Amino acid sequence: MLEYKRREILSGNKAVAEAVKLCDVKVIAAYPITPQTPIVEYIAEFIANGELDAEYIKVESEHSALSACIGASAAGVRTFTATSSQGLMYMYEVLFIASGLRLPIVMAVVNRAISAPINIWNDWQDAMVCRDSGWIMMFAENNQEAFDFTILAYKIAEDKNVLLPVMINLDGFVLSHTYEPIEIYEKSYVEKFLPKEPNIPHKLDINNPITLGHLVTPEYYMEFKFEQEEALQRSKEVVKKTIEEFNKIFGRNYSIIETAGDGDIAIVTMGSLASSLKYLLRSGENFKLVSLKLYRPLPKEELIKELKDVKTIAVLEKDVSYGFEGGILYNELKSILYGKTDANIISFITGLGGRDTRVEELKKIIKICENPSKNVYWLGLRRI
Amino acid sequence: MEYVKCRGKCVANCSAVRCFTFRRESKKYLVKDDLFLSGHRACQGCGATIAIRHVLKVAGRNCIIVQPTGCMEVVSTQYPETSWLVPYIHVAFENAAAVASGISRALKVKGIKAKPIVIAGDGGTVDIGLQSLSGMLERDENVLYICYDNEAYMNTGIQRSGSTPLFAATTTTPSGKLSKGEDRPKKDIAKIAIAHDIKYVATANVAFPLDFMKKVEKALKISGAAFIHILTPCPPGWRIPESKSIEIARLAVDTCMWILYEYENGKYKINYLPTVKKPVKEYLLLQGRFKHLDEKDIETIQKLVDKRYEELLKLAEITIQE
Known part of the structure; x- marks a missing residue:
């Protein structure tokens, strides 16, 4: 029964990076910030060693990191970024656009305090002030959850009844830099759970041109926002259902x-x-x-x-x-x-x-x- | 001094729609359909919409348009309508180059041979968008970035931008007892783009469509980042009659306020120089935004223009001598 898993002692950051590797993510755009940095370092290393076949965009800021993910996701591929604290604050504007455009982006937020005074250590202020940005938000208790939730996140985000970005939160240093034994799955098992490619119905396609990011007048704006809220509310059932499926395949016992x-x-x-x-x-x-x-x-x-x-x-x-x-x-x-x-x-x-x-x-x-x-x-x- | 002659011979006259050379030349690569539809909400005489039409005439259906917030986004995408017959995305004001980077990588992953084209105003390029633009150019992403420059924030009602020329009156740099309008010369964004050592940078002008379209065609063929800076008059912003926007755009070139040049693989090439270099006065005095200028101010601008003109000639000649 256990042959699809292997145990390794990993930091929370490495656990997230390993999950990203298993999820066939195709475009990663990221900017370094403590305590998130090791995630994107590990991913860069995976790509450099040919362990992960993906494009890594070395953006010049977090604002551009999420913007590039929006571009890539809108073009129909699986994307990932990660950040912390000031980086998340700098993305704040783009968070709302990612959810408003209904793009299944997954982001790991390694929670850290916000300046001033500047402080690189853990609290949740960064994520909590983003609570109204229309993202699905999950909080990991330990490194195993950080790993599992990242895989879960893609499945939830890409569900055709959801199509919303997901933020996986893990406590800075407490999890991100602390080593715990965790179970890593064989890729073939993750493939049973997560399709190889996302299906984004409103993607930018030269054979079926659409306009994304319209100017929307008072006549229609409220309907857009109502539908977005409905999608986020109904995503709860999808999260539950997806967790059940995940529990069955990977032998876990998660719930919301x-x-x-x-x-x-x-x-x-x-x-x-x-x-x-x-x-x-x-x-x-x-x-x-x-x-x-x-x-x-x-x-x-x-x-x-x-x-x-x-x-x-x-x-x-x-x-x-x-x-x-x-x-x-x-x-x-x-x-x-x-x-x-x-x-x-x-x-x-x-x-x-x-x-x-x-x-x-x-x-x-x-x-x-x-x-x-x-x-x-x-x-x-x-x-x- | 030797003028660099245009290959098509028509460049000097190509603003005339009936120009035979233009029609012959353009047939070679232009798509028949208009992919930027009429019925959008741009002002009469808008230079930028003409430029967009020309971009799509060359690019055809094999592109994805990315726009930051700005005039052209607002006039062309009002829900539930759109002017765009190609895939189009608008995300925010300062990040078009980053969005295009993401699209470009996604297309690469999927093996789709299409190119993201950013069509951004001067505010979204030289001011708030400069950081993401610089990142994109530095990474040499496979993106064509076109900046349509109407020399102020026209969408919000004519506020100065980093691209507003010296002494131009805008709503945030009005002329008055103590003010001559904008107190600093225009930021040279093409120079900044060149500083990133990318393969192709060009300036263009909406009054020279064939020259512009040739440049778009060339830029689209380049694998990597390319940057085109096109001057597009804005009748309400420049306080000019709608019927005069092309004429005034031409005068910008004829006075060398705006010089058409290309920077390709480390070499400068001036595409067109007027046989007689007209004084900048002729360009300035036609525009309401410069109507407060006296002779001394005009002289100051003339000196600036002459300096940049000589500088570019030198750059182009130096490479020729090599």
Whole structure:
């Protein structure tokens, strides 16, 4: 049974690069930024060694990286790019165009804090401020997920009912530069799952000329945007279905939301923080862990189902909604749970700019949840 | 000084539609159909739309058009209509060269023999698009980049760009008690393109269609990046009558405000020089955007033009002597 897999000890970045290699990606356009850089270095190496037959565009910026992917994807080939932090901010304009043009581009975002002050370490602010750009967004908990989600991403993005770009997020350094044993599949098995070429119905084709990126007046613009929103909302079912198929072929046990433990207190989080909380569960703490793998489209019904019966909900995240209240995910959860539960919902902000989230701090969450005195807590904050 | 003569002999007169040489010459490679349809929303007398029509006359159906945001994108692609009978994509303002790079690589992967052609305005080329253009040229992507230069941001209503000439009045460089209009000379984008050491760079002018089409044909055959810079008058922006745009474009060449030249494999070639070099005054005074100039200002412009003229002659002659 196991002969289609081999085990290797890889960093998160190498895991993503290996997945890209297995997916027959044809055009890669990328610009270096810490901590994403090793991904594009590995890919360049694969191409240089003839392990991956693809075009590598050495663009002069992230803005051009995504723009080149848009061009290549619009011309009908599978594309990939990766970035972090400032690079993602520089792409911001193009993110909306990639989703608006309905192109199945896959991008790995190695999450890192945003300047100023400049900081190269991990938090989620870069990805979270892109939440309304119309991309499907997934967060990996470990390197195996970073690898698997990248393969999944192509299948989801290219589904004829979706045709939207997918962003795979992995925590900078925590995953990107940390080595873990992961299972890599034989190419023939990936081919069973993912077709050799994407089918992009609205591609630029000299035999069937179309105009992409029209000027659209108030008369039609809303319909374009409504259809885009519908596609993103309905992609949830496609993600679920695709994950099921993936689980069957590769023997995994993924779902769009992972839960563990039980209790009156639920802690909602994403990314590698879920691993730390699992450690806490193993060490005997009593709470329900809800870890989001799919962040956009937000799995509303699933979240409500998991959270409606708990007494206190702690949302643990590495981002801030400046000028509002607490973290971004916290505010979204409050919004979807409105009228559905009487639970106390509390925001815990942690790990900004790469500060470690320590076990003692995680234990503090549970203590605070038993008797909270305010809505927002910054964990591990040093006040002078 | 020796003038470089045009092969077709017609270049000097080719703005005349009935020119026999033009018709004979052009038949050799022009496609019969118009692939850029009428009914678009461009102003009367728009130079850029004429240039686009000529590009597609040469390129035919085997191309993919990439446009940044700008006049030509806005007038030709209003949903649910399009003027384009070839595949067309518009992405954003500053990234047409990057989008075209992606398309070019995708076509290479798929083994499709077609070429992406960027048709970009001066703002999308010399200002906001300069970075992605430079990247594309430096990588020598298989892309033809055509910059139609109407010397300001005409789409948003005549704001100055890096390509606005010295002393031109625009809405952001108005002439006034303390201002003579734009206070800096035009950015020389062809020179910048040449600095990337690509195989082919040319300047063109919409009043010289045969010369332009020959250059497009040549550029399309090149494997790698090619850059063509074409002057296209904008009647509302230049404050000229619609019927005068071709005449004024011709005067730009006849006064050597705009010199038709090619840079090919490291060599400069001037394609056409007027037998009598007219004073720039004749070009300037026909345009509302220069109407505030006095003799001294005109003299300043004349000196600039003469300097560039001598410089180009030198460049072309130096290569001839070798």
